[in-house]
Amino acid sequence: MKNRLRVLRAEREWSQADLAQRLEVSRQSVNAIETGKFDPSLPLAFKLARLFETSIEAIFSDEG
């Protein structure tokens, strides 16, 4: 699944490790989600959306 995590992270100048710490997951998880290798569960997607103060649809896209 495509996502805008890298952009959102860059806007806040967070490293993958910073985001991982905020999400309480491993850096490997953040990397896997960011590169589209792993689709997060709904609870984790909501957590991401809340963290970036946006909607899930604004982060993830199932098109293209």
Next chain:
Amino acid sequence: MICSTNNPAQRRFFYRFAVAMLLYAALLVPTILAFVHYRPAGLMAYALAVLPALPILGMLIVIGLYLAEEKDEFIRNLQIQSLLGGIGLTLALVSVWGFMENFTRVPRLDLFLVYPIFWGFVGISAFVVWMRNR
């Protein structure tokens, strides 16, 4: 096992696993000595023979607890893939070996070896899973 730093579920897993391993060693030695020196028979022999296997059952429960307690869903997913790979490879090996034992002259595979073989395969599987998800 695929390890990530600062993971409380993994720390608990390694601690519990080590305790089970120590229990295994602690039960295996006296069991062997009891069979060598006292040659127990009947129900006592069965009960004694099962004793060292109990910590191994404990290790399987420890794996279940870890999977239930692992909060990082990506890491949990990788661990489940590694364990499934290990289970699949072990079943494949013992099935093929079983038929070879029936029809050829391959040496007999002792059943107690299946468990360490399983962990060897989990290790190989974890390496492949990790390389694919780096």
